[in-house]
Amino acid sequence: MKTVELMAIGPAPEVVHCIEVEEPGMPGAGEIIVELTACSINPADLMIFEGNYASKPDTPCPIGIEGAGTVTAVGDGVTLVGVGDKVMSLYRANWSQRLRLKETEVVRLPDEIDLEQAAMLKVNAATALLMLEKYVALKPGDWVIQDAANSGVGKNLIRLAQVKGYKTINVVRRAELIAPLTAMGGDVVLVDGEDLAERVNEATGGSKAKLAIDCVSGSITMRLADCLADGSIVINYGLLTDDPCMLRPDQIFFRDIKLMGFWLAKMMPTMAFEEIVAMYQELAARVVDGTLYVTVEASYPLERIEEAVAHAGRYKRDGKILLRPNG
Numbered sequence: 384m385k386t387v388e389l390m391a392i393g394p395a396p397e398v399v400h401c402i403e404v405e406e407p408g409m410p411g412a413g414e415i416i417v418e419l420t421a422c423s424i425n426p427a428d429l430m431i432f433e434g435n436y437a438s439k440p441d442t443p444c445p446i447g448i449e450g451a452g453t454v455t456a457v458g459d460g461v462t463l464v465g466v467g468d469k470v471m472s473l474y475r476a477n478w479s480q481r482l483r484l485k486e487t488e489v490v491r492l493p494d495e496i497d498l499e500q501a502a503m504l505k506v507n508a509a510t511a512l513l514m515l516e517k518y519v520a521l522k523p524g525d526w527v528i529q530d531a532a533n534s535g536v537g538k539n540l541i542r543l544a545q546v547k548g549y550k551t552i553n554v555v556r557r558a559e560l561i562a563p564l565t566a567m568g569g570d571v572v573l574v575d576g577e578d579l580a581e582r583v584n585e586a587t588g589g590s591k592a593k594l595a596i597d598c599v600s601g602s603i604t605m606r607l608a609d610c611l612a613d614g615s616i617v618i619n620y621g622l623l624t625d626d627p628c629m630l631r632p633d634q635i636f637f638r639d640i641k642l643m644g645f646w647l648a649k650m651m652p653t654m655a656f657e658e659i660v661a662m663y664q665e666l667a668a669r670v671v672d673g674t675l676y677v678t679v680e681a682s683y684p685l686e687r688i689e690e691a692v693a694h695a696g697r698y699k700r701d702g703k704i705l706l707r708p709n710g
């Protein structure tokens with residue numbers, strides 16, 4: 384069967400390739416076999432390949448943070464899933480045709496779910512939900528401001544905020560994103576600029592946001608903070624630029640603005656397995672009812688992994704890049 388291997392740390396498209404490996408064999412006690420239908424390519428995957436992530440893997444190694452598929456075999460004692468169930472993987476090396484996993488390394492999903500959408504739940508949808516829920520006790524009507532609002536996380540955040548009754552201010556770097564993000568439920572969508580706070584103030588009728596969510600860093604962190612109520616926090620969660628997050632002293636000590644970080648890989652180990660399953664089942668239900676939907680710009684077979692990875696690294700995409708390991 385086919386799998387994707389990271390050969391070495393280096394420029395993303397040059398260090399990944401598709402290889403033939405042995406089938407995973409029969410599942411042992413507590414194990415299952417999953418046939419992968421879709422795997423998404425995330426910025427974090429590219430950062431891992433290039434050595435820019437929190438830790439560097441020992442290469443060569445299997446890779447791919449996300450994947451979703453169908454259970455094709457179960458071992459003795461498996462009770463959480465059965466043959467034919469749709470599942471998303473909690474495992475961190477998923478870009479393969481089939482995987483042998485522990486039953487606790489997957490979350491069972493509803494039969495009606497689209498597995499392409501399911502392959503984008505683990506990282507981005509959970510990140511959006513946890514940032515909305517774990518830091519500030521938001522109430523319906525409260526404003527949240529975010530940058531890179533057209534990212535996978537950003538789009539999930541717009542929809543999750545909308546169902547919870549929070550209003551979103553969405554900052555992007557291209558004017559052509561205003562119409563689609565407004566159509567998907569963004570209350571305010573603005574292109575970044577020096578006068579961002581004034582335009583936000585006008586759009587919200589003077590209401591200040593209770594939470595800012597930043598994955599761009601640099602001076603935009605400061606502009607988001609200018610839109611916050613005193614005592615609020617900015618959560619930084621991304622590495623879209625290498626710039627340091629900037630806050631001015633007046634924001635920090637006159638207005639008590641705080642900067643915090645979110646990393647899903649650190650948050651998940653603090654959550655019980657049951658809480659993780661409940662979270663993903665809530666997100667999966669949101670996919671099924673149409674609340675969560677992320678556009679896909681292109682899908683590739685594993686054999687074209689170099690092209691797929693190069694595409695995922697491109698500017699001005701209209702959606703995520705997926706792998707379809709089994710066609």
Ligand SMILES: NC(=O)c1ccc[n+]([C@@H]2O[C@H](COP(=O)([O-])OP(=O)(O)OC[C@H]3O[C@@H](n4cnc5c(N)ncnc54)[C@H](OP(=O)(O)O)[C@@H]3O)[C@@H](O)[C@H]2O)c1
Nearest residue numbers: 426510531534535536598620621622623645646647698699
């Ligand atoms: N901390 C965590 O646990 C965690 C979890 C999930 C994601 N993340 C991070 O969140 C970020 C977004 O991930 P994603 O998968 O949602 O991304 P994505 O869907 O691949 O989209 C990234 C978007 O960011 C925009 N962008 C890129 N560079 C930008 C810049 N310098 N200024 C403004 N916008 C920029 C791009 O906009 P254009 O369309 O204009 O090119 C692109 O559409 C990444 O940094 C990722 O590593 C972190």
